[in-house]
Amino acid sequence: MRMSVELPLWRALAGYRVLTMLYAVGLFATAYDQFVRPWVAIAYYGVLCVWTLATLPRVAGEARCTRRFLAVDLAVALTGILLTPVADSHQRIMDGGPTLPSIWTAGSVLAFAVKGGWRWAAYASTAVAVVNLIERGTPARDTVHNVILVWVASIAIGYVVEVARASERTLARALEIEAASRERERLARDIHDSVLQVLAMVQRRGAVIGGEAAELGRLAGEQEVALRTLVSGGLRPVSRVFEDTAQGAVVRVVEDPPEGADTPVDLRTLLAPYAGARVSLAEPGAPVELAPPAARELAAAVGAALDNVRVHAGEQARAWILVEDEPDRVVVTVRDDGPGIPEGRLAQAEHEGRLGVALSIRGRLRDLGGSAEWISVPGQGTEVELTVPKHSTTTRGKAEQR
Numbered sequence: 001m002r003m004s005v006e007l008p009l010w011r012a013l014a015g016y017r018v019l020t021m022l023y024a025v026g027l028f029a030t031a032y033d034q035f036v037r038p039w040v041a042i043a044y045y046g047v048l049c050v051w052t053l054a055t056l057p058r059v060a061g062e063a064r065c066t067r068r069f070l071a072v073d074l075a076v077a078l079t080g081i082l083l084t085p086v087a088d089s090h091q092r093i094m095d096g097g098p099t100l101p102s103i104w105t106a107g108s109v110l111a112f113a114v115k116g117g118w119r120w121a122a123y124a125s126t127a128v129a130v131v132n133l134i135e136r137g138t139p140a141r142d143t144v145h146n147v148i149l150v151w152v153a154s155i156a157i158g159y160v161v162e163v164a165r166a167s168e169r170t171l172a173r174a175l176e177i178e179a180a181s182r183e184r185e186r187l188a189r190d191i192h193d194s195v196l197q198v199l200a201m202v203q204r205r206g207a208v209i210g211g212e213a214a215e216l217g218r219l220a221g222e223q224e225v226a227l228r229t230l231v232s233g234g235l236r237p238v239s240r241v242f243e244d245t246a247q248g249a250v251v252r253v254v255e256d257p258p259e260g261a262d263t264p265v266d267l268r269t270l271l272a273p274y275a276g277a278r279v280s281l282a283e284p285g286a287p288v289e290l291a292p293p294a295a296r297e298l299a300a301a302v303g304a305a306l307d308n309v310r311v312h313a314g315e316q317a318r319a320w321i322l323v324e325d326e327p328d329r330v331v332v333t334v335r336d337d338g339p340g341i342p343e344g345r346l347a348q349a350e351h352e353g354r355l356g357v358a359l360s361i362r363g364r365l366r367d368l369g370g371s372a373e374w375i376s377v378p379g380q381g382t383e384v385e386l387t388v389p390k391h392s393t394t395t396r397g398k399a400e401q402r
Contacts, residue, residue, distance in 0.1 A: 006062060006114065006161065006164065006165070007061070009114050009161065010059060010060055010061050010062070010065075010114065011060070013059050013107060013110055013111060013114060014056050014059045014060060016106075016107050016110070017052050017056075017059065017104065017107040018052060018053070018056070020102065020103050020104040020106070020107055021048060021049060021052045021104055023102060023103065023104075024045070024048070024098075024100065024101055024102040024103070024104050025045050025048075025049070027098055027102055028041055028045060028100070031092075031097075034088070034089060034092055035087055035088055035089070036087070036088065036089050037086060037087045038087065040083060040086050040087035041083075041087040041088075041100055044079075044080055044083055044087070044100050045100070047076070048076065048080065048100075048101065048104065051073075051076055052104075055069070055073065059111060062114075062115060065111060065114075065115050070108075070111055070112055070115060070120075070124075073108045073111060074108050074109075074112070074124055074127065074128075076101075076108070077101050077104065077105040077108040077128070078127065078128065078131045080099060080100040080101035080104075080105070081099045081100070081101065081105065081128070081131045081132060081135050082131060082134065082135060083100055084099045084100050084135055085135060087100065088100075093135070093136065094136075099132070099135060105128055105150070106150050106153070106154070108124065108128075109121060109124045109125050109128060109150055109154045110153075110154055110157060112124035112154070112158075113154045113155070113157045113158035113161060114157070114158075114161055116158070117158045117159070117161055117162040118154075118155045118156075118158030118159040118162065119158070120158065121154035121155050121157065121158035122151075122154075122155055122158075124154065125147075125150050125151040125154045125155070126151075128147070128150060129147040129150075129151065132146070132147055133147075199220045199221070199223055200220075200221075202216065202217055202220040203217040203218070203220045203221040203277065204217070205217065206218070206220065218277055221276070221277025221278070222276060222277050263292070264289035264290060264291060264292075264295075265289065265290060265291070265292045265295040265296075266287040266288060266289060266295075267288040267289070267290050267295050267298065267299065267323065267330065267332075268283045268284075268287065268288055268323065270295055270296070270298075270299035271283070271299055271302060271321060271323065271332070274302060274303065274306060274321060275321070278316070278317070278318045278319065279306065279318075279319045279320075279321065280318075280319070280320045280321070281321045281323075282320070282321065282322045282323065283323040284323060284324075284325050286325070288323055288325045288330060290330060290388065290390065293368075294368050294388055297364045297365070297367065297368055297388075298330070298332060298364075298365070298368070298370075298386060298388050300364060301332075301361045301364045301365060301372070301386050302321060302332055302334060302386065304361050304364075305334040305361060305384045305386070306319055306334065309334070309336040309338060309382075312338065312341075313336050313337075313338025313339065313381075313382075314338065317336050317337055317338045318336065318337050319334060319335065319336045319337075320333075320334070320335045320336075321333070321334055322335070328389060328390055328391075329370075329387055329388060329389050329390060330387070330388050330390060331385060331386070331387050332385075332386045332388075333383060333384070333385050333386070334383070334384045334386070335381060335382070335383040335384075336381050336382055336383075337381045338381050338382060339378065339379060339381075340376045340377050340378040340379055340380055340381055340382055341374065341376040341378075341382050361384070361386070365386060365387070365388060368388050368389070369388070369389050370386065370387045370388035370389060371386075371387050372384060372385070372386050372387075373385045373387075
C-alpha cells in the first residue's frame with residue numbers, strides 16, 4: 001500500500017470546510033438583527049451548507065477535485081463576498097464586519113493550493129483579493145491584512161505541497177530501484193546456481209572432446225560471459241562485435257565517451273567488452289571513475305596487453321583482468337596462463353625496434369603519470385600491472401592541442 005503525503009491535507013481541508021461553514025452560520029445568527037436583508041443571507045447560507053456537505057467527497061482526494069469543481073467552489077465564495085453589501089448594513093461593513101462566507105473562503109483557496117501548487121493558489125487568492133476590495137469599496141487596513149494573510153498562507157501551503165510531491169516521487173523511485181536490485185540479486189543467485197554452472201560445464205567438456213563440441217563449448221562460454229554481465233548490472237556499453245572470418249578472430253569495437261566531456265567515466269564500462277570465453281573480468285561492485293582521457297588510455301592499454309596474450313601465448317590461452325579501485329589510484333592487472341616471457345626479452349624487442357609494448361602500454365601510462373610493470377616466470381604465464389593516478393593529466397592530449 002502506498003500512503004500519499006497529500007492525503008492528510010485533503011482530510012484536513014474537508015474538516016476545515018465543515019467547521020468554517022458552521023462558524024459563518026454562527027456569526028450570522030449572532031448578528032441577525034443588524035442585517036438589512038437577512039433573507040438574502042439565509043438563502044446564501046442554505047446554498048453554502050448544501051454545497052459544502054454535498055462536495056465533501058470531492059475534497060477527499062486529488063482525483064475527484066477537478067478544475068471545474070474548483071472553479072465553481074471559488075465562485076460560491078466570491079458570490080458570497082459580493083452579496084455581503086446587499087444583505088448587511090453599510091455601517092457594519094465599514095466597521096470591519098465579516099463577509100457572508102467569512103473564513104470559509106480560505107478553504108476554497110487552499111483547495112487550489114493542494115491541487116495545483118503555489119501558482120494555482122496565487123491565482124485564487126488574487127481573485128479573492130480583488131472581490132474583497134470591490135465589496136469594501138476602499139482598501140481598508142483590516143481588508144488588506146486579511147487579503148495578504150490568505151495570499152501568503154495559500155502560496156506557502158502550495159509550495160510545501162509541491163515539495164512534498166517531489167519528495168514522494170523521489171522516495172517512490174528509490175524504492176523501485178531497491179526492489180529491482182533485490183530482484184536482480186535473487187535472479188543472479190538462481191542463475192549462478194544453475195544456468196551459469198551448466199554453461200561453464202559445457203564449455204569445459206567441449207574443449208576436452210574437441211571437434212564440433214569444442215565450437216559448442218566456445219559458444220557456451222560466450223553466452224556465460226554475456227549472461228554474467230547482464231545479471232551483474234548491465235555494465236556492458238553499446239559495442240559492436242563482429243568476427244573476421246579470414247583471420248578467425250573476434251574484433252570488438254567499444255564506443256568511447258564523447259570528446260571533451262568532463263564527466264568522470266566508469267572504467268568498468270570500457271573493460272566489460274574485453275570479457276569473453278577465455279578472458280575473465282573481476283571488478284569492484286561500485287563505479288571506478290576516471291577522467292575520460294585517462295579511462296580511454298587505460299582501457300586501450302588493457303586491450304594492447306590482451307593482444308600480446310593472443311599473439312605470444314596463443315589463441316587458446318586464458319587471461320584474467322583484475323580491477324582495483326584504491327583511494328588515490330586505479331590498478332588493473334592482466335594475467336595469462338601462457339608460457340611466460342624469457343628474461344631480457346622485452347628489452348631485446350625494444351632494442352630491435354619492436355615498440356609495441358613500449359608505446360602501446362608504457363607510453364600510454366607514462367603520459368597519464370602512471371606505470372606498467374611486467375612479472376613473468378617462464379612456464380608460469382605473465383602478469384602486467386597497470387597503474388594510473390586518479391588525478392592525472394594527459395600530456396599527450398596537451399601536446400596534440402599544441
